[in-house]
Amino acid sequence: MGSEARKRSREKIREQREREKRAAKRTKTLIVIGAAAAVVVLVVGIGFAVLNADRRDSGYEGALPPQALQEDGSVVLAQEGAQAPVVEVYADFQCPACRQFELLNGDVLKRNAAEGNAIVHYRPVSIFAQQPVPISSNSLRAGAAARAAAEHGYFVEYNDILFENQPTEGNEGFTVDELKDWFRQTDANAEQEGEFDRRIDEEAAVVTTFTEDYLPALTEDAMAEIGEETLGTMVLSDLISWGADHGHDPAFLDGTYTGEIITATGTAYTRYSGDNTFRGTPSVYLNGELLDNNTAMTVRGLNEAIASADAGEVDTQPMGDGGAE
Amino acid sequence: MDTTDESPDASTAPAVPRSRWEAVQPWLTLACRLGLAAVLVFAAVSKFPPALSVQAVEAYDLFPVEVARLIGYTLPLFELALAALLLVGLATRYVGAVGALLMFVFIAGIVSAMARGLNIDCGCFGGGGQVAPGETTYGLSIARDIAFAAMGAFIAVWPRSPFALDRAIGLFR
Numbered sequence: 001m002g003s004e005a006r007k008r009s010r011e012k013i014r015e016q017r018e019r020e021k022r023a024a025k026r027t028k029t030l031i032v033i034g035a036a037a038a039v040v041v042l043v044v045g046i047g048f049a050v051l052n053a054d055r056r057d058s059g060y061e062g063a064l065p066p067q068a069l070q071e072d073g074s075v076v077l078a079q080e081g082a083q084a085p086v087v088e089v090y091a092d093f094q095c096p097a098c099r100q101f102e103l104l105n106g107d108v109l110k111r112n113a114a115e116g117n118a119i120v121h122y123r124p125v126s127i128f129a130q131q132p133v134p135i136s137s138n139s140l141r142a143g144a145a146a147r148a149a150a151e152h153g154y155f156v157e158y159n160d161i162l163f164e165n166q167p168t169e170g171n172e173g174f175t176v177d178e179l180k181d182w183f184r185q186t187d188a189n190a191e192q193e194g195e196f197d198r199r200i201d202e203e204a205a206v207v208t209t210f211t212e213d214y215l216p217a218l219t220e221d222a223m224a225e226i227g228e229e230t231l232g233t234m235v236l237s238d239l240i241s242w243g244a245d246h247g248h249d250p251a252f253l254d255g256t257y258t259g260e261i262i263t264a265t266g267t268a269y270t271r272y273s274g275d276n277t278f279r280g281t282p283s284v285y286l287n288g289e290l291l292d293n294n295t296a297m298t299v300r301g302l303n304e305a306i307a308s309a310d311a312g313e314v315d316t317q318p319m320g321d322g323g324a325e
Numbered sequence: 326m327d328t329t330d331e332s333p334d335a336s337t338a339p340a341v342p343r344s345r346w347e348a349v350q351p352w353l354t355l356a357c358r359l360g361l362a363a364v365l366v367f368a369a370v371s372k373f374p375p376a377l378s379v380q381a382v383e384a385y386d387l388f389p390v391e392v393a394r395l396i397g398y399t400l401p402l403f404e405l406a407l408a409a410l411l412l413v414g415l416a417t418r419y420v421g422a423v424g425a426l427l428m429f430v431f432i433a434g435i436v437s438a439m440a441r442g443l444n445i446d447c448g449c450f451g452g453g454g455q456v457a458p459g460e461t462t463y464g465l466s467i468a469r470d471i472a473f474a475a476m477g478a479f480i481a482v483w484p485r486s487p488f489a490l491d492r493a494i495g496l497f498r
Contacts, residue, residue, distance in 0.1 A: 028496050036416035043406035044399050051375055051398055096383055096454055100376040132458075168386050169455045170443070297374040 054299040060107035065114050067156055070121075070316040072267070073147050073260045075155040077110070078119040085309035087112070088121040088285040090268055090278060093142035093162045094128050094135055094169065101282040102163040105302050110156070118306050121314055122155060125265040127281050129236055130215065134172045137211045144203035144257035145179040148196050154186040161185060176204045199257070206258045214252070218243040237266025287312035354486035357476040358411045361424055364473055365408035369401040371451030381453020384445040385434055403427075411480070414489025417497055421480025428474035432467050439463045 065079045091098035112118035128139035149158035161182045167173020183196045240250045253259030268278045276290040284296040295301035372378040379397030410420045446452045447466040484497040491497045
């Protein structure tokens with residue numbers, strides 16, 4: 001009897017100890033989980049604040065300096081007679097990384113141009129012109145529309161609108177109706193709107209011919225005659241020249257903005273050499289030097305690079321009879 | 326799972342490991358901790374600058390713009406935080422589990438991109454965005470993530486390892 005009772009009470013004490021031990025372990029576990037969670041919150045919170053610190057005052061709503069349309073269809077945004085470093089921006093309106101650049105640093109460039117600290121040279125290209133429809137057609141239609149807006153002196157405003165409304169890659173977008181609507185968000189007058197609309201209709205037809213008839217036929221022929229490998233190394237403008245001698249007349253591109261942006265893209269590939277070679281978009285050059293991503297794709301990086309660069313020269317000539325304002 | 330915890334009776338504490346597994350396992354766990362931490366640090370650093378990381382997230386076409394932006398900025402930081410915790414060995418079991426879970430979220434994202442016929446780079450280690458059709462490497466990315474998930478799971482199942490803060494507090498000894 002007595003030994004039985006002692007055994008029971010020993011059992012009870014043991015259980016009690018076990019419970020306490022389990023409780024202590026639970027507490028320890030909760031402590032480490034809490035500490036770990038705090039580390040995560042701290043790292044993410046502080047990191048997020050630091051990464052966003054330079055974004056806060058990067059917005060720019062002020063007046064834009066004059067934008068001058070250039071002979072090759074590019075646009076220079078700068079104060080009259082500014083002596084400042086030249087920032088060249090190569091972007092494809094369908095390129096998502098270009099959209100990120102524009103969202104992040106578009107206003108930084110405008111501010112620098114407005115304050116006379118930079119000469120911003122927008123050089124739209126269409127690196128996606130040989131991609132499948134609708135990537136190619138979106139890219140070309142938007143490029144042509146931006147050029148049409150530049151004709152009336154609204155390139156920079158229109159550039160912003162296009163990137164804000166960039167279709168997801170592979171989705172149909174930048175439709176003729178949208179492109180026309182967006183031009184009405186600028187300060188263009190009714191006459192300019194009429195001209196713009198007519199031009200968009202013409203360019204859209206050219207883009208359709210190019211992406212759906214001309215290029216597939218040309219590519220098929222070139223594939224058969226010069227082989228896929230060589231073809232892969234050719235830029236589009238070279239392929240088009242080859243086609244001109246092999247029964248694919250590119251005359252329908254003459255005088256069109258679509259043709260102009262294809263030419264501008266081809267020229268971009270040969271404009272720089274060595275480390276500065278143009279390879280894709282977005283490419284941002286400061287006085288002819290290609291900026292790396294850490295510089296071009298951060299607000300602080302770009303601001304500091306511009307601030308520490310010498311004055312540069314724009315390498316294009318303004319359009320003769322003042323297409324721009 | 327908790328057989329490796331403190332023995333209730335001090336006299337029977339395993340002064341000598343009872344089996345080869347018990348001798349080897351802590352070092353395997355340490356290797357997984359260091360390996361997974363290295364992978365996470367590399368993944369986080371290569372995602373910089375965040376503007377490109379945002380683009381990689383947007384390419385999945387799964388989130389609204391603002392959410393994609395938030396993920397693009399915070400995911401690399403989260404990866405860094407997990408890496409730091411694995412390195413110091415704090416809450417080892419739970420961090421390992423979260424790491425494994427994160428890999429499964431990545432795998433789900435890749436599978437969804439695959440299923441929708443997107444041609445994107447996973448953006449796992451920087452990069453990301455559209456690639457030419459036929460140049461996707463979904464299989465490789467998924468296999469890689471499964472391997473990383475296995476490391477996380479190993480840590481979660483056998484959290485006992487040397488050089489861990491947890492030990493100082495008396496956990497997973």
